[in-house]
Amino acid sequence: MKNRSFAYAWGLQIQVALMFFLFAALTNDIFNIMPAVLVEMYGWDYAATINVATIAGYAGVIGTFVASLLIQKKGDRFAIVLSLLGAGIFTLFFGRSPSFTVYLVLCCFVFFFAFQFGSVLTGSLTGNWFPRKKGYVLGISSAGMCLSTCVTPPIFNALMNHIGIANTLTCFGIACIVLAIASFFWVKNTPEEIGLPPDGIKTGIEELEKNRKEMAEYVSPWTAGRLLKTPVVWTQAISYGLIFMVTIGVLGQWIPRMMGLGVSMEAALMQLSIASAIGIVGSFIWGILDTKIGTKKTSLLFIVWYTVAVIIITFGISSPVATWIGIAMIGSSVGGIGNLGPSMIVTIWGRWDYAAAAKVVQTITNILRVSAFGVVAFGLNVFGSITGAYYILIGCGVVAFILMLVTNDKMIGKEG
Numbered sequence: 001m002k003n004r005s006f007a008y009a010w011g012l013q014i015q016v017a018l019m020f021f022l023f024a025a026l027t028n029d030i031f032n033i034m035p036a037v038l039v040e041m042y043g044w045d046y047a048a049t050i051n052v053a054t055i056a057g058y059a060g061v062i063g064t065f066v067a068s069l070l071i072q073k074k075g076d077r078f079a080i081v082l083s084l085l086g087a088g089i090f091t092l093f094f095g096r097s098p099s100f101t102v103y104l105v106l107c108c109f110v111f112f113f114a115f116q117f118g119s120v121l122t123g124s125l126t127g128n129w130f131p132r133k134k135g136y137v138l139g140i141s142s143a144g145m146c147l148s149t150c151v152t153p154p155i156f157n158a159l160m161n162h163i164g165i166a167n168t169l170t171c172f173g174i175a176c177i178v179l180a181i182a183s184f185f186w187v188k189n190t191p192e193e194i195g196l197p198p199d200g201i202k203t204g205i206e207e208l209e210k211n212r213k214e215m216a217e218y219v220s221p222w223t224a225g226r227l228l229k230t231p232v233v234w235t236q237a238i239s240y241g242l243i244f245m246v247t248i249g250v251l252g253q254w255i256p257r258m259m260g261l262g263v264s265m266e267a268a269l270m271q272l273s274i275a276s277a278i279g280i281v282g283s284f285i286w287g288i289l290d291t292k293i294g295t296k297k298t299s300l301l302f303i304v305w306y307t308v309a310v311i312i313i314t315f316g317i318s319s320p321v322a323t324w325i326g327i328a329m330i331g332s333s334v335g336g337i338g339n340l341g342p343s344m345i346v347t348i349w350g351r352w353d354y355a356a357a358a359k360v361v362q363t364i365t366n367i368l369r370v371s372a373f374g375v376v377a378f379g380l381n382v383f384g385s386i387t388g389a390y391y392i393l394i395g396c397g398v399v400a401f402i403l404m405l406v407t408n409d410k411m412i413g414k415e416g
Contacts, residue, residue: 008191008194008196009129009130009137011186012125012126012129012137012187013137013140013141014141015125015179015183015187016122016125016126016137016138016141016142016144017140017141017142017143017144017147018144018179019080019084019117019118019121019122019144019179020118020122020141020142020143020144020145020148020338021144021145021147021148022084022087022114022117022118022148022172022175022176022179023114023115023117023118023119023122023145023148024118024144024145024148024149024152024338025148025152025172026087026091026110026111026114026172026176027053027057027060027110027111027114027115027118028149028248028251029148029149029152029153029156029251030152030153030156030169030172031050031053031253031373032153032251032253032254032255032256032272033153033156033157033160033255034095034156034165035049035050035052035256036256037160037165038095038103038165041098041165042098042100044100046380047377047380047381048100048377049100050253050373050376050377050380051373051374051377052103052104052107053107053111053370053373054370054371054372054373054374054377055104055107055108056104056107056108056110056111056370057111057115057366057369057370057371057373058367058370059108059109059111059112060111060112060114060115060119060366060370061115061363061366061367061370062112063083063111063112063113063114063115063116064115064116064119064120064358064359064362064363064366065359065363066112066116067079067083067115067116067117067119067120067121068120068355068356068358068359068362068363069359070082070116071120071121071124071355071358072220072355072356072359075189076121076124076125076128076187076189077183077184077187077188077189079116079117079120079121080117080121080125080180080183080187081180081183081184081187082113082116083113083114083116083117083121084113084117084176084177084179084180084183085113085176085177085180086109086112086113086116087110087113087114087117087173087176088173088174088175088176088177088180089173089177090106090109090110090113090173091110091169091170091172091173091176092169092170092173092174093106094106094107094110094166094169094173095165095166095169096166111370115366119362119366120355120358120362122138122141122142122338122342123138123341123342123343123345123346123354123358124342124354124355124358125187126138126141126342126346127342127345127346127350127351127354128189128190128191128198128351128354129190129191129198130198131198131346131350131351132198133291134290134342134343134346135287135288135289135290135291135292135295135298135339135343136287136288136291137287138287138290138338138339138342138343139283139284139285139286139287139288139290139291139339140283140284140287141339142283142287142336142338142339143279143280143283143284145279145283145334145338146276146277146279146280146282146283146331146334147276147280148276149251149272149275149276149279149334150272150273150275150276150277150279150280151273151276153255153269153272153273154269154273156168157265157269159171198351218352218414220352220353220355220356220413220414221353222349222353222356222357222413223356224359224360227356227357227359227360227361228360230412231408232348232407232408232409232412233357233360233361233364234364235403235404235406235407235408236341236344236345236348236361236403236404236407237360237361237362237364237365238364238365238368238399238400238403239299239303239399239400239401239403239404239407240299240337240340240341240344240365240400241364241365241366241367241368241369242368242396242397242399242400242403243302243303243306243337243396243397243400244337244341244365244366244368244369244372245368245369245371245372245375245393245396246306246307246310246372246393246396246397246400247306247333247334247337247372248369248372248373249372249373249375249376249389249390249393250310250313250330250390250393251272251275251330251334253376253386254268254271254272255268255269255272256386257385257386257387258271260385260386261317271323271327274327274331275327275328275330275331275334276331276334277331278328278331278332279331279332279333279334281332282331282332282333282334282336283334283336283338283339285332286298286302286333286336286339286340287339289301290339290340290343294347294409295340295343295344295347295409296344296347296404296407296409298336298340299340299344299404300401300404300405302333302336302337302340303397303400303401303404304401305329305332305333306329306330306333306336306337306397307394307397307398307400307401308329309326309329309330309333310326310330310390310393310394310397311394312325312326312329313326313327313330313390314387314390314391314394317387341362341365342358344407344409345357345358345361345362347409347411348409348410348411348412348413349411349412349413350411350413350414350415352413352414352415353413353414354413357413375389375392375393376389378392379391379392
C-alpha cells in the first residue's frame, strides 16, 4: 500500500501542476502577447482588447461557482474532465475570427471552464487527498503556474511566428483535451475510493470504507447564505483576491510595460522567464512555510514580500539593480498565491466542507482577481501608462495585509 500510495501521490501532484499550468497559460500568460498581435491584425483598440480578459474573467467567476456545485453533486473527477474538455474545445476556435464580438464570446467560454479546473479543482483534489500535507503538495504543484509564466510567452511567441496565432491556440486546446482524457481514466475523487488513506497515513481497511461511505452521503451544513454571514469568508476572500489582482496586474502586462520603457521584447521575455524560473523554487518554499508556521502567518509574510517587490519595480525601474531585485522578489512569489488561497480554505473548512466553502470564497476572490486587467486598462486611460496602474496595485497590497491580519484561521468545518 505504501508504494501504491506514494506513486498515486506523485501522479496527483503532476496532474494538479498541469492544471495550474494550463490555467495560468489560458487566463494570463498568453495575454502578454496576444492582445498586441490581434490589435495589429485587426485594428482593434488596445485598451478594449486588454479589457476582454476582464469581461471573460467574470464568466470565469461563474465557472468557479459552477465547479463547486459539480464537486458536491458529481465529485472532482467529473468536474475536472468536463472543465478541461470545455476549455480545450473552445480554445480550438479561440482567435480564429476577425470579429471582436466572437473573440469576446470565445474568451468568455475559455475562462468559464479554465477557472473551474484551475481555481477550484486544484485545491479540492489536493484537499481530499492531502488535508494535512496540503502545504507541501500545493507548494510543489502550484509551481506549474510559475512554469507557465516562464515558458508560455516564449513558446507562444515562437509558435505564433511559425504557424500563426490561431494554430498556436489550437495546440493549447489539444493539451487540455488530452489531459481531460487522461483524467477520465485515472483521477479518483478521494483516496478511500481505491483503498488508500488520506495523506498516506496508515489506517485500517474498515475505517477507509467507513470514510468512503460517509463522504459519499455527506451534505455540508455550510450553505451560501450561512457563508455570506461569516466574517472570515469576506476577510480571506477579499485579501487573496486583492493580492491575486496585484499578481495578474503585474505579470499579465509585464512585456508591454517593459517595451513601453524601451526594453526589447526579447529582453522582456527573458526577464519574465527568469522571474518565473525563480518562482518554481519559491513555490516550494512558500509551501514549506505554510506547513511549518501555518497558512495565515505565511500569507501575511507573502503579502508584505510581494507588495515591497511591486514598490521596487514601480519606483526603482530606472535602476537595473533595483529592477532585477524586484524581478527576483516577484518571481519567488508567483507560485505562492496559487497555493495559499486553497490551503486557507482547507485550514478553516477541511476537506469535508471545502467544496461548499469554495463556492462562495473562491467566487469572491475571483471577482477581484479578474478585475486586474480592468485596473490595467484604467491605468492606461487615466494615467497614460501601465505604470499608473501599479500605484493602485500597491494600495491593494496594503489592504490585503490588513484583511489577512484580522482573518480568524480557526477550523470551523468538519474535521477529519
